[in-house]
Amino acid sequence: MRKLGVALCAAVLMTSVSTLALAAPYGTAGCGLGSVLFKDEPGGVQIFAATTNATFGNQTFGITTGTLNCGDPIWVTGSAETKQFVAHNMDALAADIAAGQGETLDAFAELMEVPVDQRAAFAETLQKNFDQVFTSDQVVMAEVIDNTALLTR
Amino acid sequence: MSVSLLVLLPSGSAAGTGPSIDATSLKRMVQERALAEERLWHVLMHYRAKGSGYESLVDDPDYFFAPRGKIDPAAELAASVEAMLAPPDQGDEHFICRYPARSEWLVESLDVDPQILSRPDCVKRDEALAKVDPQSAVLVFPAAHNNGPASMFGHTLLRIGSSYQSELLSHAINYAAFSTDTNGLIYAFKGLFGLYDGYFTVLPYYEKLNEYSSLEHRDVWEYRLNLEPEEVRRLVLHSWEMQGIASDYFFFDENCSFLLLYLLEAARPELNLTQPYYDRFSFWVIPSDTIVSVKEAGLVEEVKYRPSLATRIEHKASLLDESARRKSHAIAVAGASPRELAENYSLQEQRQILDLSAEYLRYRFSRKEIEEDRYKKRYLPVLAARSALGTEDEMVEVPRPVPPELGHAPGRWALGAGARDSRYFLEFNWRAAYHDLLDPDEGFTQGAQINFISLKARYFPERNNLRLENLHLVDIFSLAPRDLFFSPISWKVRGGLERKPFTDGEDLLYVGINTGGGMAWNLGPDALLYLMADADLNLSDRFRDKVSLGAGPTLGCLLQLTSDWKAHLHGGALFYGFEEHEHYRAVLEQNYRLSREGGVTLKAGWERAFDQSKAEIMLSLNRYF
Numbered sequence: 001m002r003k004l005g006v007a008l009c010a011a012v013l014m015t016s017v018s019t020l021a022l023a024a025p026y027g028t029a030g031c032g033l034g035s036v037l038f039k040d041e042p043g044g045v046q047i048f049a050a051t052t053n054a055t056f057g058n059q060t061f062g063i064t065t066g067t068l069n070c071g072d073p074i075w076v077t078g079s080a081e082t083k084q085f086v087a088h089n090m091d092a093l094a095a096d097i098a099a100g101q102g103e104t105l106d107a108f109a110e111l112m113e114v115p116v117d118q119r120a121a122f123a124e125t126l127q128k129n130f131d132q133v134f135t136s137d138q139v140v141m142a143e144v145i146d147n148t149a150l151l152t153r
Numbered sequence: 154m155s156v157s158l159l160v161l162l163p164s165g166s167a168a169g170t171g172p173s174i175d176a177t178s179l180k181r182m183v184q185e186r187a188l189a190e191e192r193l194w195h196v197l198m199h200y201r202a203k204g205s206g207y208e209s210l211v212d213d214p215d216y217f218f219a220p221r222g223k224i225d226p227a228a229e230l231a232a233s234v235e236a237m238l239a240p241p242d243q244g245d246e247h248f249i250c251r252y253p254a255r256s257e258w259l260v261e262s263l264d265v266d267p268q269i270l271s272r273p274d275c276v277k278r279d280e281a282l283a284k285v286d287p288q289s290a291v292l293v294f295p296a297a298h299n300n301g302p303a304s305m306f307g308h309t310l311l312r313i314g315s316s317y318q319s320e321l322l323s324h325a326i327n328y329a330a331f332s333t334d335t336n337g338l339i340y341a342f343k344g345l346f347g348l349y350d351g352y353f354t355v356l357p358y359y360e361k362l363n364e365y366s367s368l369e370h371r372d373v374w375e376y377r378l379n380l381e382p383e384e385v386r387r388l389v390l391h392s393w394e395m396q397g398i399a400s401d402y403f404f405f406d407e408n409c410s411f412l413l414l415y416l417l418e419a420a421r422p423e424l425n426l427t428q429p430y431y432d433r434f435s436f437w438v439i440p441s442d443t444i445v446s447v448k449e450a451g452l453v454e455e456v457k458y459r460p461s462l463a464t465r466i467e468h469k470a471s472l473l474d475e476s477a478r479r480k481s482h483a484i485a486v487a488g489a490s491p492r493e494l495a496e497n498y499s500l501q502e503q504r505q506i507l508d509l510s511a512e513y514l515r516y517r518f519s520r521k522e523i524e525e526d527r528y529k530k531r532y533l534p535v536l537a538a539r540s541a542l543g544t545e546d547e548m549v550e551v552p553r554p555v556p557p558e559l560g561h562a563p564g565r566w567a568l569g570a571g572a573r574d575s576r577y578f579l580e581f582n583w584r585a586a587y588h589d590l591l592d593p594d595e596g597f598t599q600g601a602q603i604n605f606i607s608l609k610a611r612y613f614p615e616r617n618n619l620r621l622e623n624l625h626l627v628d629i630f631s632l633a634p635r636d637l638f639f640s641p642i643s644w645k646v647r648g649g650l651e652r653k654p655f656t657d658g659e660d661l662l663y664v665g666i667n668t669g670g671g672m673a674w675n676l677g678p679d680a681l682l683y684l685m686a687d688a689d690l691n692l693s694d695r696f697r698d699k700v701s702l703g704a705g706p707t708l709g710c711l712l713q714l715t716s717d718w719k720a721h722l723h724g725g726a727l728f729y730g731f732e733e734h735e736h737y738r739a740v741l742e743q744n745y746r747l748s749r750e751g752g753v754t755l756k757a758g759w760e761r762a763f764d765q766s767k768a769e770i771m772l773s774l775n776r777y778f
Contacts (some may be wrong), residue, residue, distance in 0.1 A: 069594035085322070089359060092534070095511050098536035100544030107359075125545075130540035135657075137529035 082111040087141040094134055100127040112148060125152050157734055174270065179234050179263055188262050189227040193422040197255050197391060199282060199400075199415055200226055201431060210415075212350075213399045218248075233259065241273035250275035254390040254419060278393060285324045285355065287385040289314035290420070291414070292453075293325070293375040294444055295365040296557060297598050305559070307440045309410045312358050312375065313389060321359040326392045328353050328412040340677055350399035351412065353392050362459070363760055367519045370463035374556055376444060377455040380420050388420035394416045410443040417447065424450055439586060441596070443559040460551040462516050468551045470510045477506050482637050485517070486508040488531055491538035495718040502540060507539040508549075515640060519658040560596020563587045569754070569773025573611075580608040580622075580771060590711060591719050592753065592777075600632035600643075600673070600681060602710070621662065625649035631684050632711065634675040643683055653736065655695055658765045663693035669707060679713040689727050696732045703736065704727035717746040736762040744775075751776040 086093060089104050096102030100123050114122045125132055126148060133147045188194060197203075199210040209216075209223045217223055218232035236248035237256050249256045250273055260267055291312040301765060310327040310463045317323065332351035365371045380388070400412070414426040426446055426690045430438055460468070470478050477498060483489040484506070491510065494503045511532065518528040519646055563586035568580050584607035588597045609622040633641035651665040671685030689703040709723030724739035740758040747753065 076309075084357070085359065087361065088357075089321075091515055092363075092392060094533070094536050095508075095515070098511070098540040101548060103319070103321060107317075107321040110317060110319050110322065127540050127544065130537055134533055134536070137533045142160075 020077070062063065079111070081142060082108075082145065085111055086144055090141065090144065097123075097126045097133060098130055108148075112145075112152075114152070122152050174238060174265065176235055176238050179238075180231050182263055183234060184227075186262065188766055189230045191262070193258055193419070194230065196224065196415065196418040196422055197258065197394070198222075198229060201427070206311065206479040211398060211400050215466055216394075216398050241271035244274050245277045246271035247271070247275070250278045252394045253278060254387055254394055257387075257390065267524060269337060273463060281355070281393065282386075282389065285389055286315035286317075287313050287315055287389040288316060288382050290378045290380045290385045290417075291320075292348055292378060292444065292447055293361075294374040294376070294440060294557060295369075295371045296374065297601060297603075298369050298371045307371075309413055309440045309443060310361060311413055311416060313385060316767070321362065324355055325355060325358045325360045325361045326355050326413075326416065327361065328391070328408075331354060344741045351408075352397065352399060353395040353412075355392065355396070359614075366459065366461045367515065370461045370516075372461050372464055373459040375443075375457040375459065376447065376453045377457070378417070378447070378452045379454045380417075380452070384420040388416050391419035393417055408440075410439055410440040411438040413766065414443060414446070417452070424452075426450060429584075439563055441560070444558040444561065458551075458553045458556070462519070463639070465549075465551055466512050466516055468504060469512065469549060469636055470636075472511070472549070473502065473505055477502055478509075478637060481509040484512070484535060485513040485531070488527075491535045494538075501545070504539065504542050505543055507535055507542070511535045511539065516638075538556075555595035557596045559749075561588075561592055564778040565589070565592070565775055566778065567754065567773040567775040569771050571756075571773075573766065573769035573773025574767045576613055576615060577610040578613045578743055580611045580773060582622075582773070583607065590632070591742055593717075593719075593746045593752075594713075600634070602628065602630035602632075604628040621650065621652070623651050624648060632671045632673045633682055634681060636675070642670055643667075643673045643685065645685065651691075653760065654762045654765050655693075655765055656734075656763045658763070660767075661693065661695060663691050663695070665692075666690045671707075674711075681711040683707075683709050683711075685709075687725065687727060689729075692727075701729045701732040701734075701777075703727035717752075719744045734763050736760065749777075 085107065089107075092102075092104040093108055096105035096108075105123055105126075106119070109119045109122050112122075129151050132151060133144060135143065135147065183189065195207070195680035198216075199205040201210065203224075206224055207226055213221070214223075217229055218236045219225060219228040221750075222232065230383060233248065233252075233255060236252075237259055239248060240251075241247060249270070252629065259265070262272065291314060293310045293312050294307055296311075312320070313324050313326060314320070315323045328351055330351050338544070362373065365373050380707065394534065411430065414430075417423050418426055426443075429446065444453075451486075459496045470481070473481065480489070480494070480498075484491050491507055496745075498506065514523070514528060514532050514535065517523045518525070518532075523531075564584060566581070566583045568579070568581055570577070572578065584604055586605045587603045588601065589604055590602045604625060605627055606625070608624045610619065612619045612620050615760050626649055628647040628649075630645040630647075632643045633639075635641065644667040645758065646666075648666045649664075649762060650662055652660050652662050655661045667687060667689045669685040669687035673681055673683035676682050685707045687703075687705055687707050689705075691701040691703070692699060693701075705725060705727040707723060707725035709721065712720045712722070714720055721742045722740070725737075727736045729735070738758065738760040742754065742756045745753045745755075754773045754775055755771070756773075757770045759766065761767075
């Protein structure tokens with residue numbers, strides 16, 4: 001599935017008339033917690049929330065790939081922020097796309113730089129093509145971004 | 154990185170690109186302008202008056218450039234001037250990069266032309282600032298989890314709004330204790346005595362939201378503050394200064410909420426948010442309390458409610474009828490097919506059923522109640538089926554409960570009169586914090602009692618005797634109702650001094666620890682029934698073995714009779730080994746709210762121990778403070 005997706009993307013990429021920059025190399029830590037943001041900061045250690053007993057952040061949801069082998073979108077130059085957001089919010093994003101609306105989807109549209117007047121169409125396209133965005137339960141963040149770009153460009 | 158050729162002058166001055174600045178003359182100016190007494194300086198350094206001098210709340214020596222910086226604002230200021238003039242080759246470690254709020258204030262107060270200062274390359278600082286992109290600020294209050302002791306009083310953090318439209322894409326500033334202890338008791342002990350270091354961290358807001366909403370099932374309240382972008386920028390700069398700087402973290406006072414008040418003062422120095430806490434008698438800072446302070450300071454513009462995943466599930470389930478609820482549950486739990494709903498349900502019902510199944514699957518997965526493999530196999534098909542059903546006209550809005558800052562104040566005292574065993578008495582009781590099962594629930598989590606330091610004393614006029622009835626250090630009673638979707642365990646724990654009848658029929662004081670666990674069910678929207686198994690440990694010199702250990706059931710019912718009137722009927726039995734005896738009790742308590750400030754309590758109780766029965770009745774007036 002993954003290979004097929006990549007092949008498809010690559011094919012489209014080659015035949016595409018628009019010149020697309022390949023994604024910039026992404027931090028070696030993949031898209032795990034804090035690998036992008038303040039990664040060298042002192043104090044950015046695993047912190048127990050003040051009033052709770054749970055370490056923060058690094059939960060892997062089911063269809064999130066978590067911290068490893070997220071891969072890079074090859075079709076779209078996703079910003080580090082976009083990748084991190086999708087990797088962290090995969091499950092909520094999938095639910096919003098299925099429902100056709102929601103805050104996570106709004107944030108995703110903004111990160112994908114969808115103009116405000118096109119967001120309703122963006123949401124509708126993704127909802128109608130849900131199976132093509134989330135191709136399988138093994139889908140990874142990069143594919144979700146790629147598939148979105150393919151469907152909505 | 155500019156390579157500068159610097160000649161270090163004895164005065165410690167440095168040249169960036171232009172004429173040199175002389176530290177001596179700057180220090181003279183500092184003295185002439187009395188900058189060491191300036192409010193913002195004290196805020197940024199977290200100084201507060203102590204005795205005849207000052208002391209900073211910051212415990213990390215790295216934060217100070219002068220050896221006596223922690224207690225000497227003037228010396229620290231002079232040393233900061235020196236540090237500001239250091240050669241720029243330290244990059245991000247340079248004073249100007251590391252302590253930007255401090256150095257900006259200095260530059261401004263001394264009318265220094267920033268152009269002639271050393272200009273280190275602040276790569277990290279600028280990158281962080283660009284990422285956070287401070288435009289607005291929101292005070293965020295994740296309420297207590299309705300069955301989690303660790304989140305007792307809630308928490309506060311700040312969300313820094315950016316140029317993004319979506320709030321999820323902004324950043325959060327969080328102050329927390331750094332701990333690797335997983336043992337709750339050790340954690341609590343160290344927390345109480347300031348044995349943890351507290352650190353500020355800045356991270357994407359969605360991470361914090363995921364943590365509260367999905368992992369911990371806590372509703373979140375957001376209070377938009379009317380700070381200007383420039384003020385928010387200074388706040389973020391100050392939080393940058395505090396990065397990696399440790400302060401001893403005390404759960405009760407020097408905690409998340411208190412330190413955030415400093416950030417707000419850094420944003421707007423004329424605010425006076427922290428001092429009142431030093432001035433008042435109590436030594437704890439409760440997060441919801443700081444919201445009241447911030448609101449009273451006129452900072453709050455708008456309040457927003459974000460229900461947790463569990464709250465959303467509860468609400469969505471309440472919109473469906475029994476058969477649809479069961480269907481939704483079966484799809485999530487038993488793996489029933491999400492595709493064959495059309496024959497029995499309307500389009501809107503189908504959407505609601507699948508939305509609920511999907512959320513419930515996520516809930517169970519976050520609690521590790523379902524394996525990842527199985528979750529993945531079910532979650533996507535549910536969403537795929539849902540995606541074929543189109544979009545609801547309106548998103549489901551969970552009705553907004555009363556916000557926490559509108560609830561009763563956490564302290565409570567009461568004066569009452571009554572009779573026990575046909576002897577009259579006057580009663581005084583006092584509670585430091587926080588919320589009792591009988592207190593009005595508005596603004597609090599329903600069924601979650603947390604009383605922290607409470608005492609009760611009685612005066613019996615006919616014997617002219619004043620006696621302590623009880624002194625509880627902690628008294629937690631957590632009732633979480635069970636239903637189709639949730640099956641929490643209710644529990645309680647109470648510890649302190651208690652009084653009850655002993656062998657000779659006299660009421661004696663003893664040390665008691667009482668705990669229990671069980672279940673609770675809603676009998677409709679206004680009634681909660683619970684059943685628990687208790688364990689009770691008593692320590693007293695009057696026992697032959699100094700100790701008595703009991704066990705037995707408790708049955709109770711909590712009723713909301715009208716919006717102002719609550720009743721709690723409960724009874725139970727304890728059977729003690731060591732010093733064998735039994736203790737039976739039945740109590741009916743009622744509380745009627747008169748206003749947000751207080752109400753009336755009527756309590757009738759009966760108990761029997763060592764074959765002696767005693768009944769009592771009492772009426773009291775309560776006031777919250």
